[in-house]
Amino acid sequence: DVVLTQTPPTLSATIGQSVSISCRSSQSLLHSNGNTYLNWLLQRPGQPPQLLIYLVSRLESGVPNRFSGSGSGTDFTLKISGVEAEDLGVYYCVQSTHAPDTFGAGTKLELK
Amino acid sequence: EVQLVESGGGLVQPGRSLKLSCAASGFTFSNYGMAWVRQAPTKGLEWVATISYDGSSTYYRDSVKGRFTISRDNAKSTLYLQMDSLRSEDTATYYCARHGGILRGWGQGTLVTVSS
Numbered sequence: 001d002v003v004l005t006q007t008p009p010t011l012s013a014t015i016g017q018s019v020s021i022s023c024r025s026s027q028s029l030l031h032s033n034g035n036t037y038l039n040w041l042l043q044r045p046g047q048p049p050q051l052l053i054y055l056v057s058r059l060e061s062g063v064p065n066r067f068s069g070s071g072s073g074t075d076f077t078l079k080i081s082g083v084e085a086e087d088l089g090v091y092y093c094v095q096s097t098h099a100p101d102t103f104g105a106g107t108k109l110e111l112k
Numbered sequence: 113e114v115q116l117v118e119s120g121g122g123l124v125q126p127g128r129s130l131k132l133s134c135a136a137s138g139f140t141f142s143n144y145g146m147a148w149v150r151q152a153p154t155k156g157l158e159w160v161a162t163i164s165y166d167g168s169s170t171y172y173r174d175s176v177k178g179r180f181t182i183s184r185d186n187a188k189s190t191l192y193l194q195m196d197s198l199r200s201e202d203t204a205t206y207y208c209a210r211h212g213g214i215l216r217g218w219g220q221g222t223l224v225t226v227s228s
Contacts, residue, residue, distance in 0.1 A: 037213040041157075048207055048218040049157065055214070092157055096213045099171060101147065101159040 002026055004093050006104035012112040013083045021107045023093035025074040030097070037096040040069055040078045043106075044089040052091075053078065083109070113138045114217025116208050121222030124198055132222055134191040134208030141189035142166070145211035148182060148193050150204035151221070158204075161193065162211055175201075198226045 003026040013019050029036045040053040051060045053069035056076060066081045080087055088111060093104040120132040134146070148160040161182040162171045170182050181194040191208050205221040 031213075035213065039214055041215075043157075048221050050218060051214065051216050054216075060216075090156075094157070094215060096211070096215065099162075100173060101149075101162070101215065103157040103159070106156050 001100060002029070002095055002098045002102050004095060004102055004104040006091075006093055006107050008107060009105065010108045010110065012110055014112050015083055015085060017083050018079065018081045019083060019109070020080075021078045021091055021093075023071075023076045023078070023104050025076070025095060027098070028073045029076075029095050030073060035097075036072065038069075038071070038076050039094050039096070040067075041092045041094060042087070042089050043092065044086075047089075049092065080109075085111070114210055116210070116217050116219035118206060118208055118219045118222040121206065121224045123225045123227065125228050126199060126226055128198055129194070129196045130198060130224060132193040132195065132206055132208075132224070134193075134219065136189045136191065136208075136210070136217075138217070139210065141184075142186040146182075146184060146191045147209050147211045147215060148191075148206055149209060149215065150202075150206045150224075152201075152204040155204075160206070163191070195224070198224075200226050202226050 041049040043049040057069040090106045115138045117135045147162045163182045179197045207221045209215040210217045
């Protein structure tokens with residue numbers, strides 16, 4: 001199975017600070033159809049996960065544009081440009097290029 | 113808007129069975145594969161099973177193979193997870209999600225607790 005390694009496991013930020021989360025894959029996530037099925041989820045405390053970014057860099061409808069995704073192959077990054085209080089929670093990368101779907105261990109974003 | 117509502121969770125003794133349901137709306141259910149993902153208390157997300165849009169193909173994580181069965185009723189826009197021979201390690205909140213390369217439309221989940 002594909003292993004996704006997320007760093008850092010915990011991120012402390014102040015409101016307004018920009019932060020980045022890394023997700024590295026044990027193999028390339030480029031699918032034979034040309035898509036890269038690397039997506040980012042946010043799980044706020046006590047809530048189900050929600051999709052933030054799909055196909056590496058596409059913003060899900062309704063998600064603020066302070067969120068952005070980038071990367072290719074095996075290295076991917078989620079950036080939040082100006083953290084807001086509602087952004088606190090656990091961020092997961094997930095890949096669906098290679099069966100089975102696998103998740104990163106998560107990055108907990110907390111207030112400093 | 114994709115909407116998914118899970119139900120059927122509860123407290124069950126080890127070795128017993130439980131059947132989860134996931135009611136879908138807001139999209140053409142029969143056009144999409146579907147997945148179950150679970151989250152043990154205080155833990156991360158773990159894929160459990162996937163079913164193709166027409167139910168002809170199913171996939172399971174190794175730890176549930178032979179015990180869990182994923183199925184769907186496209187006429188009712190409903191996804192199911194039959195869980196047999198439950199173990200304490202199956203204790204988790206179970207989420208369904210629309211598949212298609214992107215796990216989208218997560219419901220609130222349904223909690224399954226396996227304990228004597």
